[in-house]
Amino acid sequence: MHRYTVIGLFALAVGGLGVVGGCAPSSNATPGQAPAALSIPLDTHWRLTALQGAAPIAGHEPTLSWEADGRIHGSASCNRYFGEWSGTPQELQLKAVGMTKMACFPDNVGQQETAFVRALQQVRRLRIEGAALVLDDKAGQALLRWERASAN
Numbered sequence: 001m002h003r004y005t006v007i008g009l010f011a012l013a014v015g016g017l018g019v020v021g022g023c024a025p026s027s028n029a030t031p032g033q034a035p036a037a038l039s040i041p042l043d044t045h046w047r048l049t050a051l052q053g054a055a056p057i058a059g060h061e062p063t064l065s066w067e068a069d070g071r072i073h074g075s076a077s078c079n080r081y082f083g084e085w086s087g088t089p090q091e092l093q094l095k096a097v098g099m100t101k102m103a104c105f106p107d108n109v110g111q112q113e114t115a116f117v118r119a120l121q122q123v124r125r126l127r128i129e130g131a132a133l134v135l136d137d138k139a140g141q142a143l144l145r146w147e148r149a150s151a152n
Contacts, residue, residue: 042068046133046146051116053142060109062116064146066133077113078104089126092135096120119143 048062049055056062056077063074066085072094073082083096099117104110124138133146 042066045149046074047149048116048144049132049147050142050145051112052119052144057109057112060112062113063149076116077109078102079113081117092124092126094120094123116144 044066046064046066048064051062060077062076065071065073067073070084070086071082072085073080075081076099079100079102081096081099083094083098085092085094087093104113119135122137122143123135125136125140127134127136129145131148133148134142135144135146137143
């Protein structure tokens with residue numbers, strides 16, 4: 001198993017982003033394995049429309065690219081992140097490898113980024129609701145709601 005390290009702001013903001021890591025039920029899926037039940041189109045790009053029910057700061061919306069080869073990457077508001085995904089919609093595992101470490105200004109952008117990273121740590125499930133991609137916690141509560149976007 002690989003050891004994932006988190007750099008800069010991730011380590012300070014959330015103590016690491018082994019998003020799901022040892023907390024989720026284990027899955028036999030390998031990174032990038034697309035089980036038949038996975039209903040999202042892969043190799044797509046998404047823009048955040050709601051962070052725990054609140055609209056993100058205009059011009060600083062986090063993004064997510066969901067790749068068929070098991071990679072995820074995007075903007076957390078001002079810094080870029082990258083990692084891996086595996087599992088099924090009901091047992092989703094996101095594992096971050098790292099993040100850039102630029103200072104975020106104004107302060108509310110940095111606060112949004114911290115909240116976004118914390119929400120990613122709690123993701124356990126995925127669902128499609130209309131045209132939106134929704135990432136939920138283990139209780140099924142929406143944490144992150146996304147709309148399709150052009151490549152970022």
